[in-house]
Amino acid sequence: AQSVTQLGSHVSVSEGALVLLRCNYSSSVPPYLFWYVQYPNQGLQLLLKYTSAATLVKGINGFEAEFKKSETSFHLTKPSAHMSDAAEYFCAVSDRYGGSQGNLIFGKGTKLSVKP
Amino acid sequence: DGGITQSPKYLFRKEGQNVTLSCEQNLNHDAMYWYRQDPGQGLRLIYYSQIVNDFQKGDIAEGYSVSREKKESFPLTVTSAQKNPTAFYLCASRQGVNNEQFFGPGTRLTVL
Numbered sequence: 001a002q003s004v005t006q007l008g009s010h011v012s013v014s015e016g017a018l019v020l021l022r023c024n025y026s027s028s029v030p031p032y033l034f035w036y037v038q039y040p041n042q043g044l045q046l047l048l049k050y051t052s053a054a055t056l057v058k059g060i061n062g063f064e065a066e067f068k069k070s071e072t073s074f075h076l077t078k079p080s081a082h083m084s085d086a087a088e089y090f091c092a093v094s095d096r097y098g099g100s101q102g103n104l105i106f107g108k109g110t111k112l113s114v115k116p
Numbered sequence: 117d118g119g120i121t122q123s124p125k126y127l128f129r130k131e132g133q134n135v136t137l138s139c140e141q142n143l144n145h146d147a148m149y150w151y152r153q154d155p156g157q158g159l160r161l162i163y164y165s166q167i168v169n170d171f172q173k174g175d176i177a178e179g180y181s182v183s184r185e186k187k188e189s190f191p192l193t194v195t196s197a198q199k200n201p202t203a204f205y206l207c208a209s210r211q212g213v214n215n216e217q218f219f220g221p222g223t224r225l226t227v228l
Contacts, residue, residue: 043219
């Protein structure tokens with residue numbers, strides 16, 4: 001079965017520093033990949049998604065992620081953290097084929113703290 | 117504005133009572149989903165529906181039930197059989213197999 005691993009349940013960075021949130025998936029067939037952000041007591045908002053040949057994906061709020069098939073990874077980065085980036089981030093995968101197409105499998109999430 | 121609404125935002129229930137959480141979407145999406153979120157657990161799939169009048173169990177369906185009588189509505193009932201129902205519940209919808217899921221604002225259920 002497909003699985004997603006997010007390394008680090010909590011990440012803390014200083015304002016202006018690089019943000020790197022890690023995500024690895026288990027499938028041998030590259031899946032569709034997504035990053036979502038959640039602010040306290042709110043729903044999830046899509047940051048970006050990978051569904052095509054372009055391996056570097058740009059999203060909202062200055063975030064981007066690079067799909068690396070050889071490493072089965074889809075890490076999320078932002079060059080300079082802002083206080084408003086403090087939230088919980090979820091990586092998710094979806095199979096391209098089969099009966100569970102479109103269903104998302106989520107990682108356990110990474111809480112990002114930004115220090116002034 | 118198109119989107120997903122969930123009501124109520126906060127819900128309190130006594131042990132032994134069934135409770136129904138509402139989810140409505142006006143995005144004209146075919147697929148709808150219910151997730152449960154607990155701290156440190158990520159999101160876990162309860163039920164999903166890819167078309168009206170049809171739905172499938174997710175990973176943690178025990179103690180829950182759903183219906184999909186209309187395209188825009190997918191209510192979730194938390195029954196008294198659910199052993200630990202206190203959680204944050206999220207509804208989502210999707211159109212197209214490679215498209216993202218759109219999420220509602222969530223309902224926080226607390227069992228007293």
